[in-house]
Amino acid sequence: MKIIVIGAGMIGASLTWELTEAGFTVTLLDASEAGKGTSANSFAWINSHGKPPEAYHRLNASGMQAHRDLAKRFGQAPWLNLTGCLEWQAPAEQQAMKDNVARLQSYDYPAEWISAGQLQQHEPEMHLDGTQGAIGWFSSEGWVDTQQYIHLLLQASAAEGAKIVTGSKVMEILQDGDTVTGVKTADGTLHRASLTINASGRWSDKPPYLGQQATQLAPTTGILIRVPAEYVPVNHVLATPMFHCRPDGEGVTLLCPNEGVYDIDESTPQSRIDELAADIILKAAEVWPRLAAIRPEQYKARMGIRALPVDGYPIVGPTPGLAGYYTVVTHSGVTLSPLLARLVTQEIKGKPAAELEPYRPQRLRKG
Structure with a gap:
């Protein structure tokens, strides 16, 4: 299965690595350098310090544990302080x-x-x-060195076969009826995939995301x-x-x-x-x-x-009525990145993640 991830920040790098490890064919696209967008301008505090209600607190606490788990999988974690x-x-x-x-x-x-x-x-x-x-x-x-995190995960992803394409702005999300089929970049290249993931952070409500594709931030x-x-x-x-x-x-x-x-x-x-x-x-x-x-x-x-969704909580999941498209955008991206990547990969493999149910895109749809 071919997957496109748009956005080489904390979320995008985490998704690229987890999806590649799971055996998917992944292309990561970013208009700039990896990690130079929202992730580069974050305080990068890893915590579940004041994040009500209890379910959201526990999601973030699980995100903190996911960082420690990831450190064990890598054998080191120079990004984690x-x-x-x-x-x-x-x-x-x-x-x-x-x-x-x-x-x-x-x-x-x-x-x-x-x-x-x-x-x-x-x-x-x-x-x-x-x-x-x-x-x-x-x-x-503590805190995360976002640049180290992103670059180490992308290096590991590339070593496992992921295609990392930076300096390549996505200009259009390609649709065939109600199905997203890939993207078109500024150089005219068409990247086709079975699934396109919007991990664009604070740019996820701007073109090329139109209509149902856009988030509410x-x-x-x-x-x-x-x-x-x-x-x-x-x-x-x-x-x-x-x-x-x-x-x-x-x-x-x-x-x-x-x-x-x-x-x-x-x-x-x-x-x-x-x-x-x-x-x-x-x-x-x-x-x-x-x-x-x-x-x-x-x-x-x-x-x-x-990148703060309009109600303050993550937006994670497929968009109803739009096949081949998935959104992962959140304010707590530094804390949640490794956990969300793991849960999203689990869902794409066919097993729904109950932890993500409160954060589906449909809750913000008008009407």
Whole structure:
């Protein structure tokens, strides 16, 4: 069976590898370089930290386990950094945080309270002002190096016979009546397949996806700031009232203002992004005083656009009335990628995955 996967991000790379391992003939297409789209602009926090309801929490917890399982299958996992996460909130949000921790504990999810002294032991370079209040510790969480993950999986896929085609924009989804038969790329090549999978992330609601092929998205926008780790030396994922923060590979730390802190969208110019980055650097200097001495040319800020389905939950499955077409688009792609790839492959082999039933495309169809 020939399968086309569109999109070489976390989801697309995971699907390509699992499907190839299952014996399918897979072609992966991407308009740019592998991993340079949505996945490159993600905070990449692997967690099931605040993801209600319980079924969605458990799906994400299974996604975390799927990363560990994948590491065993590969014999290594240089992409997986299970550092744990530390969280504290502003006074007005602390009760909600306490409620969430109690809920997570009732699910047997690793969540506990630690003292300010213990926080200081975890992150000795931080300057604490005593206003942190309750501090949560989530030992099973961490972050994923999305570029390493994608490139290693695609290398493994290619070694098993998958065809990886980057720099090849899909211009048209080919249909014969109510059946998708493949795609046409910008160079005029027709790629025929029995199944075409839309794993295009935040582009999955734009051409070439038309009508039933398109998803319903409500993407959100954030800022990602990469700074030298000497200015912000951190060891864990940090979720704070003003920003999220984590290591980002050797010698680099990633700072992300929390959603809603700044009003930006896809039209915001880079000059404005740079202004807002300078503001968050100034605020973060209260926690890491060394940041007060950093110069603009020493850090880099960029916009990240998240592929968020309109109701916040994954869109996974075939489209009713449209044969030969399957969609896999989600906000929690970093956490869920290896699990969704495994479950989707299971379905394509003929065994429905009950875990995916709440997330079918038909729930968002008008009427």
